[in-house]
Amino acid sequence: MTDPVLSVRGLVIDFTGRPGRRALVQDVDFDVSRGQSVALIGESGCGKTLTSLAVLGLLPPRMRVSAGSITLGGVDVLSAGERTLRGLRGRTIGAIFQEPMSSLNPTMTVGDQIGESRRMHLGESRRTARARAVELLDRVGIPNAATRARAYPHEMSGGMQQRVMIAAAIACEPAVVLADEPTTALDATVQADILTLLEDLRRDLGLGVLLVTHDLGVVADFCADVVVMYAGHVVERASAKKLFHAPRHPYTEALLRAVPQAGHARTTLNVIPGRVPAGGALPTGCRFRPRCSYAEPCCAEPQLGAVNDDAHFTFCDRVAAGELVLGSRS
Numbered sequence: 001m002t003d004p005v006l007s008v009r010g011l012v013i014d015f016t017g018r019p020g021r022r023a024l025v026q027d028v029d030f031d032v033s034r035g036q037s038v039a040l041i042g043e044s045g046c047g048k049t050l051t052s053l054a055v056l057g058l059l060p061p062r063m064r065v066s067a068g069s070i071t072l073g074g075v076d077v078l079s080a081g082e083r084t085l086r087g088l089r090g091r092t093i094g095a096i097f098q099e100p101m102s103s104l105n106p107t108m109t110v111g112d113q114i115g116e117s118r119r120m121h122l123g124e125s126r127r128t129a130r131a132r133a134v135e136l137l138d139r140v141g142i143p144n145a146a147t148r149a150r151a152y153p154h155e156m157s158g159g160m161q162q163r164v165m166i167a168a169a170i171a172c173e174p175a176v177v178l179a180d181e182p183t184t185a186l187d188a189t190v191q192a193d194i195l196t197l198l199e200d201l202r203r204d205l206g207l208g209v210l211l212v213t214h215d216l217g218v219v220a221d222f223c224a225d226v227v228v229m230y231a232g233h234v235v236e237r238a239s240a241k242k243l244f245h246a247p248r249h250p251y252t253e254a255l256l257r258a259v260p261q262a263g264h265a266r267t268t269l270n271v272i273p274g275r276v277p278a279g280g281a282l283p284t285g286c287r288f289r290p291r292c293s294y295a296e297p298c299c300a301e302p303q304l305g306a307v308n309d310d311a312h313f314t315f316c317d318r319v320a321a322g323e324l325v326l327g328s329r330s
């Protein structure tokens with residue numbers, strides 16, 4: 001694997017407001033290299049979106065990175081000024097969000113929007129940028145690209161709008177794209193098409209892909225590596241192969257049990273009891289403890305977090321110490 005394009009180390013994101021400062025994301029570590037697809041997964045409220053907004057240098061007001069580092073293409077995102085960040089967004093990292101209509105400009109044709117990005121970042125002429133926009137629309141699978149380049153976003157279906165977003169995200173040939181729930185708003189068949197497109201681009205262009213999702217079913221087919229987040233922490237990080245065959249953290253196991261299996265009756269689906277704690281109300285010790293079917297009194301003690309082997313990190317001290325083997329409780 002080449003050097004990472006995106007590197008996140010010891011990331012802590014604080015929220016300042018009532019009832020005082022609190023860490024919503026803590027000690028998050030992961031890398032994305034060119035050509036590598038990494039999933040950031042967890043239920044709603046686990047801190048995936050805040051982590052990805054921090055990567056883009058776009059944290060909302062009252063949110064602040066208080067510790068750790070983020071580098072994009074070797075540039076320190078946290079100390080970068082707005083001008084540098086604007087350059088990084090587009091040239092080094094492209095972003096794709098859940099709702100294409102909230103990111104696309106409704107008053108510009110899709111061709112002009114994609115072209116504008118190339119004019120701004122690469123200094124291309126209007127004519128060259130427009131021609132390149134048509135090529136990009138064709139590359140992301142939009143039929144009759146030259147004609148569709150003159151359409152406005154609202155004249156397209158949700159799936160086509162998402163393809164336009166992807167064309168815009170890769171317009172300036174970034175090294176990595178961040179896709180935050182890119183298919184959640186789409187029909188199941190369109191979802192698969194969009195994920196297949198991202199996978200093709202990863203392979204053909206050597207793009208790094210950071211896929212933010214709550215859907216483990218999506219991850220199994222499209223990502224080589226997985227980072228599982230729970231209540232602001234990374235609880236497990238491993239290759240998808242290891243994680244799906246032999247999860248080590250009880251939360252990952254519970255997530256896997258909640259994924260519908262083809263051919264199984266709906267009644268076999270396990271729902272994880274309870275909910276993700278809100279930022280201020282964290283339990284002592286392991287944050288997953290109140291919902292964990294393996295929990296013991298010692299889980300209320302501070303957890304150290306441990307790497308079980310080089311490529312498989314699990315934030316469960318009992319698993320790390322060999323005291324807990326998953327599957328022993330239903």
Ligand SMILES: Nc1ncnc2c1ncn2[C@@H]1O[C@H](COP(=O)(O)OP(=O)(O)OP(=O)(O)O)[C@@H](O)[C@H]1O
Nearest residue numbers: 015024043044045046047048049050051060278279
């Ligand atoms: N603007 C905000 N103000 C206050 N708290 C926030 C804000 N944004 C997020 N949070 C809190 O930060 C925590 C992490 O939220 P985040 O949106 O990153 O989670 P997520 O895993 O991406 O969930 P989702 O999939 O629903 O976006 C949650 O407890 C959430 O309530």
